[in-house]
Amino acid sequence: MASDELFVSGHRGCAGCGMATAVRMILQEAGPNTIVANATGCLEVMTTGYPETSWKVPWIHAAFENAGAVASGVDVALKKLGKRDGVNILAFAGDGGTFDIGFQALSGMLERGHNITYVVFDNEAYMNTGIQRCSSTPPYASTTTSPAGKVIPGKQGRKKPIANIVAAHDIAYTATATIAYHGDLKKKVRKALEVNREGKGPAFIHVFSPCPTGWRYPSEMTVELSRMAVETGIFVLWEQEGSDPRNRKISCPPKEKRKPVEEYFKLQGRFRHLLKMPDIIEQIQKEVDEKCENLMQ
Amino acid sequence: MGVKQVVKGNFATAVAAKLARVDVVPAYPITPSTLFPEQISQYVANGEMDAELLLTESEHSAMSAAIGASAAGARVATATASQGLKLMSEMLFIASGMRLPIVAAIGNRALSAPINIWADHSDTMAERDSGWLQFYAENNQASLDLMLMAFKIAEDHRVLLPAMVGLDAFVLTHTMEGVDVPLQEEVDEFLPPYEPVYTLDVNKPMTFGSFGTPAHYTEFKYAQWEAMERAREVIDEVFAQFEEKFGRKYEQVSEYRTDDADIIFITMGSVSGTARAAVDRLRERGIKAGVAKMVVFRPFPFERIREVASKAKVLAILDRAVSQGLSGPVFADISSALANVSDRPLLMDFIIGLGGRDITFKDFDDMAEKAQKALKDGKVEQEVNWVNLRTELLGGE
Incomplete structure (x- = not known):
């Protein structure tokens, strides 16, 4: 690892943690004049066991549900103290701290128009506490609180469309990204920080972060799953300025011939029960196809 | 000598924040403390106060933003009461654990249920273990004076703990009383600018709010205990300095x-x-x-x-x-x-x-x-x- 890395090795992340790779890429792009406000979650726990730290940028963690609010406080304080120019402020949170418990603080931060880039690392469940369901958990995924049982086959309900909801706040820049498409991810980070620097208000990046521990797949397959999520159309890479979905640009279109969702499912223990349920797979395939067709229009 | 004014308790705490040259005021209005953010808003809108007013979407976020702002090196004040203090409760413990000298004016009000907006001490008493210094004002003059002193005590490097000043709902928050409002130059002489020990600084990166295992957690809490113990003498010192400067005597x-x-x-x-x-x-x-x-x-x-x-x-x-x-x-x-x-x-x-x-x-x-x-x-x-x-x-x- 290069010595100028700002997120350094030695942390306690699981082998194959998609989020750790994403954080490293984001800080490479953001550079040393960056302050991070981090929600409680895997990222905080694995990187800051006192007296050690993986962060070579100023970093603050206060609680689970308030990365948006803590970052807002840092923003206005630096502004008042005349130290704001040239400094990037990033808010980092998991899907739990963003889709669920931290949703209100995020919405407040967006509405107030802080020049902050908020990044959600979405591994589709509360991984830090042991793989419990979240509103980010996809339908039928088996978690410890939405187990695939004899009667109920995993999570009921849909995945909350967080990036759409964020974009509906009419912020300057919203994007989705994942580590398999690292050039795309870095380009989006660059754009987001540019938006902040130009004083256009907040930016938001939804980073899809495969989790070998929670999804039950071999740790060397993180990048492959990240790519397959895009190739199947399960996770679509896009970026958008403002709230009008007509301004949405698909970054990496799911191919004309998308891979069947079953190929993505069969690599992961959390979906294994579905392989015996062709009706459900067919239904999910239909929903993914409809979603992708709508996005392409 | 200051200027004699007939004011409400909430005005007294707001004017104290202005005189203290507070940098950031994160706030969410709640009865009976609403006049505090209103008054600060007025000061900022009129250019009478050079502060960043951060109107959050909840008290939880107000205290969270206070923590971010204080860690970034700002002098921070807010106000709340009752249910608002309860919503902040989680963050109160984090503010004190992170040793951030935030000052809050609390319009002491009863807790639900049944919902009730009038005076009692249930709200701050339930936070007596939060690691905040607690002061209770008898009248509007004390509300102002204790706010000013709270900054000096909280920010003392022997202390570095947040402080709350309680003033009874309506009986003080909304009641007009004659108050001696100190002059800015007098307050400047009494209360120097906040000098934080550590801040979020890109030139000197540090990790704030890290994960403490059983190997270190107890010592963090003991360091807080010692700071609270040291606060006893700092309080006496600051009370004495205040009396010398303003002629009003306070005792624990x-x-x-x-x-x-x-x-x-x-x-x-x-x-x-x-x-x-x-x-x-x-x-x-x-x-x-x-x-x-x-x-x-x-x-x-x-x-x-x-x-x-x-x-x-x-x-x-x-x-x-x-x-x-x-x-x-x-x-x-x-x-x-x-x-x-x-x-x-x-x-x-x-x-x-x-x-x-x-x-x-x-x-x-x-x-x-x-x-x-x-x-x-x-x-x-x-x-x-x-x-x-x-x-x-x-x-x-």
């Missing part, structure tokens, strides 16, 4: 007619004035009563309470809050302060003035009567007494 515990008293009422907040007048009336009837007003509740003024206790035969402790299943919180703490004192007075707890119920001379007569009976019997029949309880409203099973 203020006594009135206690020297020869049989019965000493222990009070906090706005009821203290009523208590002194009630004591004068009792004295006219030959009842030797006095008052000890607690201005500081955290750190708990053990030594001063022991001194007061040594003068009395009965301590009649007024609690404007109740710890269900125990007693009033002030009674519990005073009992613990006297646990190892062999020659201690009888202790009686009076739960009084909940949810804004008026506290009257008659209530003091009733409390004095009960205290006198205990004095005569040499024992306390009932430790926890609910004053002015409307028994006709209580149903059967």
